[in-house]
Amino acid sequence: MRPRRGIRWLGPGAAAGLALLALAVPLVADTSTVNVGVFTLMYVGLATAWNVMGGYTGYISLGHAGFFGIGAYTLGLFVNHLGVPGGYGPFLAVPVAGLVTAALAVPVGWIALRTRAATFVIVTIAFMFMLQILATNLRGLTGGSQGLGFPTPQDWSPDFVDVPFYYAMLALAAVGIAASWWIRHSKLGLGLLAIRDDEDRALSLGVPTWAFKMTAFVVSAALVGMIGGVYGYYVTYVYPQFVVDPLVGLSMVLMAFLGGTGTIAGPVLGALLLEPTQLELAYFAGSARLYLVLYAAVFLAVILFLPRGVIPSIAERLEARRAAA
Amino acid sequence: MSLLEVSDLGKRFGGVVAVDGCSLAVAPGSITGLIGPNGSGKTTLFDLVTGFLQPDAGEVRFESRPITGLPPDQVHRRGIGRTFQLARVFPRLTVLENVLVPVRRAGLLGLLSGATTRGEVRRGQEMLEFLGLTHLAGQPAGRLSYGQRKLLELGTVMMSRPRLVLLDGPAGVHRGAHPGPERGRHDVPHRGARHGLRHGTVRHGAGAGPGPDDRRRDARRGAGRPGRPGRVPRGMSALLELTGVTAGYGGGDVLRDLTLRVEPRSVTCVVGPNGAGKSTVLRVVSGLLRPRLGEVRFDGRAIGGRSPRAVLGLGVVQVPQERSLFATMTVEENVRLGAYSLRDRSLVGRRLREVSEAFPIVRERARELAASLSGGQQRLVEFARAMMLDPRLLLLDEPSMGLDPRSRALVFDTIRLLNGEGLTVLLVEQNARAGLGLASHGIVMEAGRVRLEGSGRDVLEHPEIADLYLGRAG
Numbered sequence: 001m002r003p004r005r006g007i008r009w010l011g012p013g014a015a016a017g018l019a020l021l022a023l024a025v026p027l028v029a030d031t032s033t034v035n036v037g038v039f040t041l042m043y044v045g046l047a048t049a050w051n052v053m054g055g056y057t058g059y060i061s062l063g064h065a066g067f068f069g070i071g072a073y074t075l076g077l078f079v080n081h082l083g084v085p086g087g088y089g090p091f092l093a094v095p096v097a098g099l100v101t102a103a104l105a106v107p108v109g110w111i112a113l114r115t116r117a118a119t120f121v122i123v124t125i126a127f128m129f130m131l132q133i134l135a136t137n138l139r140g141l142t143g144g145s146q147g148l149g150f151p152t153p154q155d156w157s158p159d160f161v162d163v164p165f166y167y168a169m170l171a172l173a174a175v176g177i178a179a180s181w182w183i184r185h186s187k188l189g190l191g192l193l194a195i196r197d198d199e200d201r202a203l204s205l206g207v208p209t210w211a212f213k214m215t216a217f218v219v220s221a222a223l224v225g226m227i228g229g230v231y232g233y234y235v236t237y238v239y240p241q242f243v244v245d246p247l248v249g250l251s252m253v254l255m256a257f258l259g260g261t262g263t264i265a266g267p268v269l270g271a272l273l274l275e276p277t278q279l280e281l282a283y284f285a286g287s288a289r290l291y292l293v294l295y296a297a298v299f300l301a302v303i304l305f306l307p308r309g310v311i312p313s314i315a316e317r318l319e320a321r322r323a324a325a
Numbered sequence: 326m327s328l329l330e331v332s333d334l335g336k337r338f339g340g341v342v343a344v345d346g347c348s349l350a351v352a353p354g355s356i357t358g359l360i361g362p363n364g365s366g367k368t369t370l371f372d373l374v375t376g377f378l379q380p381d382a383g384e385v386r387f388e389s390r391p392i393t394g395l396p397p398d399q400v401h402r403r404g405i406g407r408t409f410q411l412a413r414v415f416p417r418l419t420v421l422e423n424v425l426v427p428v429r430r431a432g433l434l435g436l437l438s439g440a441t442t443r444g445e446v447r448r449g450q451e452m453l454e455f456l457g458l459t460h461l462a463g464q465p466a467g468r469l470s471y472g473q474r475k476l477l478e479l480g481t482v483m484m485s486r487p488r489l490v491l492l493d494g495p496a497g498v499h500r501g502a503h504p505g506p507e508r509g510r511h512d513v514p515h516r517g518a519r520h521g522l523r524h525g526t527v528r529h530g531a532g533a534g535p536g537p538d539d540r541r542r543d544a545r546r547g548a549g550r551p552g553r554p555g556r557v558p559r560g561m562s563a564l565l566e567l568t569g570v571t572a573g574y575g576g577g578d579v580l581r582d583l584t585l586r587v588e589p590r591s592v593t594c595v596v597g598p599n600g601a602g603k604s605t606v607l608r609v610v611s612g613l614l615r616p617r618l619g620e621v622r623f624d625g626r627a628i629g630g631r632s633p634r635a636v637l638g639l640g641v642v643q644v645p646q647e648r649s650l651f652a653t654m655t656v657e658e659n660v661r662l663g664a665y666s667l668r669d670r671s672l673v674g675r676r677l678r679e680v681s682e683a684f685p686i687v688r689e690r691a692r693e694l695a696a697s698l699s700g701g702q703q704r705l706v707e708f709a710r711a712m713m714l715d716p717r718l719l720l721l722d723e724p725s726m727g728l729d730p731r732s733r734a735l736v737f738d739t740i741r742l743l744n745g746e747g748l749t750v751l752l753v754e755q756n757a758r759a760g761l762g763l764a765s766h767g768i769v770m771e772a773g774r775v776r777l778e779g780s781g782r783d784v785l786e787h788p789e790i791a792d793l794y795l796g797r798a799g
Contacts, residue, residue: 187428190418194426197415204375204409206401206428206485262417 011265018268022170026163034162038234040275041169042227046248047255047267048176049223054253055261056189057216058196059113063124065249066131067221070104071097071228072243073135076148079233086153091168094229101225102218109217113210116199128249135240147239150232165234172230173268176223180264183219192216193262224252247292251278254295258302260309269310274298326389328353328489329405334373334383343369347383351489362699362729368410371491375407376400387489402429406487410494410727411647412474414481416467420458423466423477424449427485449484456480461600468574471646471723472599472755494727562625564589564718564749565610565641570619570629572609578617579605581773587718587766592740592750594764594781596757601770603753604646607720610751611643612636623718637666640717644707646726652696656706659695660687663713676713683742684709701732708739719743721752725759737763761785 022041026034046068054060075097079090112123135142142148153161183189191212194202203209232238252267255274260266281291306313327350336344344366351357359367372378374385376397385393387403395403415423425445453459456476461469466477482490565587573579579602587593595603608614609621612633621629628636642663650659660680664673681688686702687709695703704724711719724740725733737759744750754760761767767784769777777784 187425190422190426191428193418193422194415197417198413200377200397201409201413201415202426203397204377204401204407205426205481206398207426208398208428 015265019174026166031159031162034166036276036279038162038165038169039279040271041166041173042231043251043255043271043275044268045169045173045176045227046224046252047259047271048173048180048264049220049227050252051256051261051263051267052180052183052192052223053216053220055256055263055267056183056192056196057213058262059116059213059217060121060253061112061124061217061220062121062246062249062253063126063128064221064224064252065244065246066108066124066128067101067105067224068228068231068248069131069135069238069240069244070101071225072232072238073142073148074100074225075229076150076232076238077141079151080148084151086151087155088164090151090233091164091230094168094172094226097229098222098226101228102222105218105221105225106214108221109214113213113217125246128244128246132240132244135244142240145240147237148232150236150238152236165230168230169227172223172227175226177264177268179219179223180267183216184264188212188215196262251275251295254299254302257309258298258306260311260313263309263311266309266311273310326353327351327386328388329374330384330386330389331370331374332384332386334370334385335381336369336373336378337381344373344380353488362731368493371407371493374400374491375405398428401427401485401487404486404488405491406482406485406489407491408475408478408482408493412471412478414466414469414474414477417465419463420466420469420477421446421449421453421462424452424481424484426481429485452480452484470600470602470604471726476599562589563587563622564624565751566620566622567606567609568620568622570609570616570621572605572614572616572619574614579773580609580616582619583770583774585768585775585778587749587751589749590744590747591765592744592752592763592781593766593768594752594754594757594760595768595770596754596760596784597770597776602773603770604722605773606770607643607722607751607753610636610718611641611720613643634666637714640714641720642711642714642716642718643720644704644711644722644724646722648700648703648707648727650695650698650703650706650710652694654695655692656687656695656698657691659706660710660713663710666714673713676715680709680712683712684739699732701728701735704728704732704736705739708736708743712743717749719748719750721750721754723753723755725754725756733759758785 022037025037029037046064050061050064053064075090075093078084078093078096082093084090084093108127112120112127115123136145138144139146153164156164183192191202191207191209194205194207195209195212199209228243232243235242251274252271255270256267257270258266258274259268259270278291278295281294282289285291302309329349329351331350332348334344334347335342347366347370349357349359359370361367369378373380374392376392376395376399379394383393384391387400387405390403392400392403392405401407415426418426450459450462453462458469458473458477458480461473466474469477479490479492563586567583567585570580570583571578579600583602583606585606595606597603605614609616609629610623612628612631612635615630619629620627623636623639623641626639628639628641651662654662657677661673661677664676667673667676677687681691684705686698686705690698690702695706698706721740724736728736733756740750740752741763752760752764761781761784764781767779767781768775769784777787779787
């Protein structure tokens with residue numbers, strides 16, 4: 001039973017439309033919209049990267065903010081040590097942030113992936129807080145609570161300054177989505193989904209579960225690290241409590257859950273829905289962080305009414321309608 | 326030369342010796358049966374051979390090479406496949422994706438070049454064709470019936486062309502001439518009159534052969550949509566009556582315009598090929614699944630779509646297919662839970678005494694953890710738990726599943742006993758011979774409809790049916 005033509009082209013059509021729209025935004029929109037765009041695309045990338053581990057493999061990491069921080073500090077330290085001036089230069093160093101984060105993700109994964117389910121969640125949280133404490137206390141390396149500065153682009157006008165970051169985030173989001181798509185359609189992805197459903201049985205069918213989980217963990221961490229690097233450069237100064245922020249780690253999880261974990265489009269949709277809303281609320285509620293209350297409410301509502309996320313729920317409804325027809 | 330050689334294998338868990346000095350050899354091309362009562366260490370031996378457990382002593386050789394202590398994925402890639410005791414599939418993957426999971430080559434290369442190739446997908450489709458699951462290829466495997474899962478599990482293992490398969494409790498798969506949804510209807514002639522059987526019709530009264538109602542039903546079917554449930558004239562009061570029930574899960578209807586009756590004080594046994602909708606009938610009755618169309622009446626009251634709790638309150642109790650005792654609670658605690666919905670404590674105490682009377686095991690093992698009982702004993706405790714509500718209708722889903730012959734006999738004797746005391750039983754059973762042998766009334770389902778019914782004995786002895794559904798040999 002093949003989906004009807006219209007439905008089959010719905011996904012690719014929407015994706016192409018969104019991509020065109022995303023490319024065009026800086027050309028037509030004002031600075032504050034582009035600013036919202038930078039953060040929204042950042043979360044599209046983060047939620048997509050998180051989903052490779054949390055969604056496909058079913059290992060819920062609440063510590064991905066740690067990799068975000070590692071990426072930000074790595075990029076900052078790298079460009080400062082090499083004396084790269086502000087401008088396009090630091091963007092070229094973003095892959096370095098990805099590589100270093102990947103390298104550090106290996107020992108973290110080595111330990112964390114000895115556990116499953118709830119224990120894994122707790123180990124990842126512990127990892128994140130350890131990292132936060134390290135960032136605060138390794139003053140010689142990170143500047144401690146005084147923060148780490150990035151070079152600032154001198155010759156970019158205030159109207160233009162968001163645009164390169166926008167396209168950098170867009171590029172990373174695209175890389176993330178491409179990686180997610182490739183993994184989902186590969187033997188690796190099938191193995192990951194099998195691990196999510198029944199790890200022991202996957203093992204008995206020859207799936208090298210350890211290597212697969214490790215690969216997903218490292219790929220996911222590296223993507224998050226690169227995005228963290230661009231974020232650090234964008235905000236020009238990184239502090240331990242803001243760059244290794246549990247809220248960042250929770251937000252990407254919430255977005256993936258809202259859209260639908262384990263799907264390609266789910267995390268994208270979740271980020272597109274939540275991040276602009278969150279920014280708007282933060283703007284109105286000011287620094288009181290009142291928006292967090294609403295955030296919590298959204299989380300509860302998702303768990304209660306859409307436990308599998310928007311996309312799987314809609315897909316199921318469409319299928320049921322087709323089956324009944 | 327042996328394909329598999331196990332020598333002096335030993336494994337203990339704390340003080341319990343699970344496998345002790347076990348040696349055996351499996352010749353290439355042979356079928357070796359490993360038998361023993363529940364708890365004798367069969368599954369532990371499989372776990373040791375396939376690398377899920379590390380042996381304390383001894384050696385395992387496959388094709389003359391030692392594989393002792395290799396991790397399970399490597400054991401698989403050496404050419405050993407295994408299934409698990411209860412059918413295990415990947416529930417959220419589609420049926421086709423399930424058979425594509427096995428990995429034959431490890432290493433970075435296999436991982437990176439890893440996109441599922443067209444050849445592999447084609448082989449997967451051929452496998453589904455062979456298993457008769459093609460029409461379900463795009464469905465999540467979690468929606469399959471137990472028997473279909475069992476087939477899918479085996480098919481998945483076979484995809485990597487193992488040279489040795491270890492099948493843990495493969496019984497219960499009756500692939501026998503597995504009829505597609507449509508085949509079979511024309512293959513089996515109407516022999517009803519001779520055998521007191523009627524095809525695809527509702528039986529009311531003792532009359533055999535096509536009657537006026539058949540024509541009505543056929544006319545309705547001919548008209549196309551199985552929409553409005555036709556009124557089947559209600560004879561003497563059936564305890565349970567399903568009329569024109571259509572029900573299913575997200576992926577389509579499993580029951581299609583199904584009509585059946587359960588007479589009071591009968592044992593009614595439903596048999597049929599995998600995926601015919603047997604378990605779904607029970608789910609509709611117990612309120613776990615709301616029928617899309619049609620009517621479910623219990624003792625004259627419409628109960629279709631009522632909550633499981635409400636149905637339970639009317640005296641309909643289901644014993645599910647899978648083991649359902651709470652493993653870390655004692656036997657008595659488990660049995661008491663059966664009366665969880667009763668407020669009257671003295672009544673609960675009285676029932677507990679009665680049930681302990683009928684099921685001595687409840688008294689003898691009262692303080693022991695449910696997990697320490699064998700499979701058959703657990704089944705009995707499940708029955709005891711169901712009896713705590715003094716039910717009027719007992720729904721049993723595959724009560725003999727996973728039991729050794731002695732336990733199975735005990736379970737069936739108990740069903741007979743309970744029925745003798747006036748309890749009505751609706752039973753779904755993959756062991757069709759045993760089930761129909763016990764039943765006063767047998768129903769054969771196919772593709773969501775009643776295909777044939779009659780007395781248990783008549784159904785059992787019907788030659789075509791025996792051939793089609795029950796398998797030739799006993």
